[in-house]
Amino acid sequence: MLSHPALRAALKIGLAAALAGAWALSFRDVRFIWYPLLAVVMCMDETDTRVMAAARGRVLGTIGAGVVSFLVHTLLGGWVGLTVSLLVVVPLLRLMRWQAGLATGIVMCSMLFLVANYAELNWLYVVNRTADTLVGVAATLLVNALFWPVNRLAEMGQLDRQLRGVLGHRLEAIRRQLKDPTAGAWQASQPIVGSRLCQQLNQLVNDELRSNPRGSAQRQHWRQRSLLWERINHHSLQLQRLGQLLPPGALASAATPWLERLPALLGPNPTPEVLGLPRRQRLPDLAQAQGLPPLLLLALDDELQRLTRSARSLALASRGKGGPP
Numbered sequence: 001m002l003s004h005p006a007l008r009a010a011l012k013i014g015l016a017a018a019l020a021g022a023w024a025l026s027f028r029d030v031r032f033i034w035y036p037l038l039a040v041v042m043c044m045d046e047t048d049t050r051v052m053a054a055a056r057g058r059v060l061g062t063i064g065a066g067v068v069s070f071l072v073h074t075l076l077g078g079w080v081g082l083t084v085s086l087l088v089v090v091p092l093l094r095l096m097r098w099q100a101g102l103a104t105g106i107v108m109c110s111m112l113f114l115v116a117n118y119a120e121l122n123w124l125y126v127v128n129r130t131a132d133t134l135v136g137v138a139a140t141l142l143v144n145a146l147f148w149p150v151n152r153l154a155e156m157g158q159l160d161r162q163l164r165g166v167l168g169h170r171l172e173a174i175r176r177q178l179k180d181p182t183a184g185a186w187q188a189s190q191p192i193v194g195s196r197l198c199q200q201l202n203q204l205v206n207d208e209l210r211s212n213p214r215g216s217a218q219r220q221h222w223r224q225r226s227l228l229w230e231r232i233n234h235h236s237l238q239l240q241r242l243g244q245l246l247p248p249g250a251l252a253s254a255a256t257p258w259l260e261r262l263p264a265l266l267g268p269n270p271t272p273e274v275l276g277l278p279r280r281q282r283l284p285d286l287a288q289a290q291g292l293p294p295l296l297l298l299a300l301d302d303e304l305q306r307l308t309r310s311a312r313s314l315a316l317a318s319r320g321k322g323g324p325p
Helices: 004-026 034-043 048-073 078-095 099-114 123-146 152-179 191-211 222-244 283-290 294-318
Strands: none
Touching (some): 004 034, 004 123, 034 048, 048 123, 078 099, 152 222, 191 222, 222 294
């Protein structure tokens, strides 16, 4: 069965294609209905930013390739004309910063010179083909704006809560492993889960900031929060791997209050006491008393310091203007 996002994407592209086809049939100048349908297929995406970028590239590539092909066709034809057109279109689109339309421009030039029915070019033909593309682009933009719009801010907040849960569980497993001699086998969440959530959050933040640079995402410091989540995920994984090198309950008898408040670092409302940097202990004495490698404890303490600093910065960024408490 299709997942909810896949079903939503299928319905959106189906509605956009139906709307573009209906509009194309209602206009006398639209002779090739597959042009609007091709524009729908190439432009539709679940992310508003990508839809706008693809639509812009489709229109600009069609216009650039149509104008250049018409001018070259007055002098040359066949594969020679196609070669000359491509030698002009590609640098022209790059010079005008229309790189998004390169693929469309190359396809358009190839069709106009290699398909027999398109050999007789004129300005009206170029205008009509641009209009065909605009019909598909307009249908795509309309359906994307009206049906199942993506609320990226809500999705970012949900990913933020999932990361707190996943990484909080990881920190609790670390505390249990180091303090409880009966913890037994290492119980920790899969590393790929946190990394996947961080990647999804980073993608959503990038899309939101590109589409609305001065919106709520900027005021709520989502860029900083996304980067901090990646750092927290990395340092917690490092702390986890170092803890795996120690026997269960290795620090059970040591005075380590920081270890007890470790899971609360990523809580919804961490207190200043929880976010305070753990005081560096006399590691050689602790290693000698517990019979543990001093360099291993030093590495553990270093990762803990980095993790705490990142968690404190995340708490400050989350309390910024418009952010959650």
